[in-house]
Amino acid sequence: EIVMTQSPATxxxxxxxxxxxxxxxxxxxxxxxxxxxxxxxxxxxLLIYGASTRATGIPARFSGSGSGxxxxxTISSLQSEDFAVYYCQQxxxxxxWTFGQGTKVEIK
Amino acid sequence: EVQLVESGGGLVQPGGxxxxxxxxxxxxxxxxxxxxxxxxxxxxxxYVSAISSNGGSTYYADSVKGRFTISRDNSKNTLYLQMxxxxxxxxxxxxxxxxxxxxxxxxxxxxVSS
Numbered sequence: 001e002i003v004m005t006q007s008p009a010t011x012x013x014x015x016x017x018x019x020x021x022x023x024x025x026x027x028x029x030x031x032x033x034x035x036x037x038x039x040x041x042x043x044x045x046l047l048i049y050g051a052s053t054r055a056t057g058i059p060a061r062f063s064g065s066g067s068g069x070x071x072x073x074t075i076s077s078l079q080s081e082d083f084a085v086y087y088c089q090q091x092x093x094x095x096x097w098t099f100g101q102g103t104k105v106e107i108k
Numbered sequence: 109e110v111q112l113v114e115s116g117g118g119l120v121q122p123g124g125x126x127x128x129x130x131x132x133x134x135x136x137x138x139x140x141x142x143x144x145x146x147x148x149x150x151x152x153x154x155y156v157s158a159i160s161s162n163g164g165s166t167y168y169a170d171s172v173k174g175r176f177t178i179s180r181d182n183s184k185n186t187l188y189l190q191m192x193x194x195x196x197x198x199x200x201x202x203x204x205x206x207x208x209x210x211x212x213x214x215x216x217x218x219x220v221s222s
Contacts, residue, residue: 046208096167
């Protein structure tokens with residue numbers, strides 16, 4: 001099983017600042033990496049797929065990069081609605097996704 | 109409207125069984141693999157099971173293998189998860205997810221407790 005490790009566990013950021021979230025895979029997943037945002041009481045929402053492609057309707061302030069085992073989600077200028085938990089997920093094999101443990105982005 | 113709607117959750121005793129359903133609408137259900145993902149209270153996302161578009165291939169996480177069965181009825185646009193020998197650690201919100209993670213249901217809560 002591919003293990004996904006996210007860092008940091010919690011990120012304290014002021015509104016308007018840049019946030020950088022990391023995700024590492026235990027083995028190469030090529031570009032088969034997605035990022036999700038989850039707010040309390042809601043289902044996760046797909047932000048990025050293919051490591052760097054924004055899903056439909058996702059603002060341009062969200063960007064993804066990386067390939068192989070190292071990935072990054074960047075939020076260029078945090079808005080109030082961006083404070084949430086973010087998960088990375090690999091789908092290198094359509095059977096057997098795995099998720100990272102999540103990064104909570106909180107208001108500083 | 110494109111949506112997934114789960115049902116069938118509830119309170120069940122340890123060792124009991126439950127069947128979850130996920131009704132799909134607004135897209136060609138039979139063309140997509142489908143997945144179940146769960147989230148224990150206050151915890152992260154855990155992948156549970158997957159099924160191919162025609163039902164011919166399935167996958168289970170080790171934590172549920174031998175106890176859960178995924179199936180689908182493409183004529184009814186419905187995904188199922190039959191859960192048996194339930195344990196306290198199976199307590200979670202269960203989400204059905206369209207392949208590629210673009211569409212999630214609202215989730216259904218399963219609580220395993222005596």
